[in-house]
Amino acid sequence: MLELDGKRCRELYSAAKIADRVAELGREITRDFSGRGRDLVLVGVMKGSVIFLSDLCRQVNLPLTLDLIGIASYGDETRSSGVVKVTADLSHPIEGKHVVVVEDIIDTGLTAEYLLENLRTRNPASVKLCALLHKPSRAKTEVPIDYLGFTIPDEFVVGYGLDHAQRYRNLPYIGVVEPSAPSEPDGA
Ligand code: IMP
Numbered sequence: 347m348l349e350l351d352g353k354r355c356r357e358l359y360s361a362a363k364i365a366d367r368v369a370e371l372g373r374e375i376t377r378d379f380s381g382r383g384r385d386l387v388l389v390g391v392m393k394g395s396v397i398f399l400s401d402l403c404r405q406v407n408l409p410l411t412l413d414l415i416g417i418a419s420y421g422d423e424t425r426s427s428g429v430v431k432v433t434a435d436l437s438h439p440i441e442g443k444h445v446v447v448v449e450d451i452i453d454t455g456l457t458a459e460y461l462l463e464n465l466r467t468r469n470p471a472s473v474k475l476c477a478l479l480h481k482p483s484r485a486k487t488e489v490p491i492d493y494l495g496f497t498i499p500d501e502f503v504v505g506y507g508l509d510h511a512q513r514y515r516n517l518p519y520i521g522v523v524e525p526s527a528p529s530e531p532d533g534a
Contacts, residue, residue: 350514354524355504359496361518364478364506367495368398371476372405374493375446378474379408385443385471386410391417391461392434393515394450397507398478398495402448413437419457430460440470446493450507451479454486462489479503479520 348355359367379386388406390399392414403412416434445465452458458475465473476493483500504510505517514523 348521350517350521350523355517355521356524357519357521358498358501358503359506359520361506364495364520365401368401368478369405371493371495372402372407375402375476376405376407379406379444379446382444384409387438387440387443387445388412388448389436389440389445389465390414390448391450391457394507394509395448395478397515398450399448402476411438413440415461417457417461430457432464440465440468443470445470445473447473447475449475449477451481451503452477452489452491453481453484455489456486458489459487478506479508 348357386406386408388399388403388410390396390412393416396414399412403410413436414434415432415436417430418433419430447458447461447465449458452475458477462473462475474492475489477491478495480491480494480497481500482497501522502510503520503522504514505520507515508520509515510523
């Protein structure tokens, strides 16, 4: 158990375990897109996927380009509402390209569903979804995940790009911040 800002953080996946899994995902993407020309684009969804994206792209042994898209979901800090908008668009058109969307986590699936639909209207050659984490117990819609790192239980996770109120993204591991224990009454 680690200590974060006086809160207890239980490690779910160590940096080493994440690195091994990211390397495997990179090999899968390399295998699937070999021989498809020079038109592979990895699209990271800001901000949560940027650390995953930077590690993943170095494990793909093919020519590729990188782009980023910013998405805002109207909800509270920990729950997505499914009402989504693009806050920062791609820098280049994806028409005719093979796109792999790189997401940090698929929770309800509503954000990814919206994003995939949006990207498909731009006439790419193909669109695949790569997610580091998936919480199937919270799914509100079925989004096929083509490349998946880990399936996790319904717990709010932070680290390796994932935040809580914009913090903890820089943790090298993925952990669960435990609720604070009620303080002991005086004299107990
Ligand atoms: P969805 O639309 O419910 O699938 O929400 C996806 C987005 O919610 C992710 O890209 C994250 O930004 C955020 N999110 C969902 N669960 C977690 C979590 O456990 N930790 C941090 N962010 C999360």
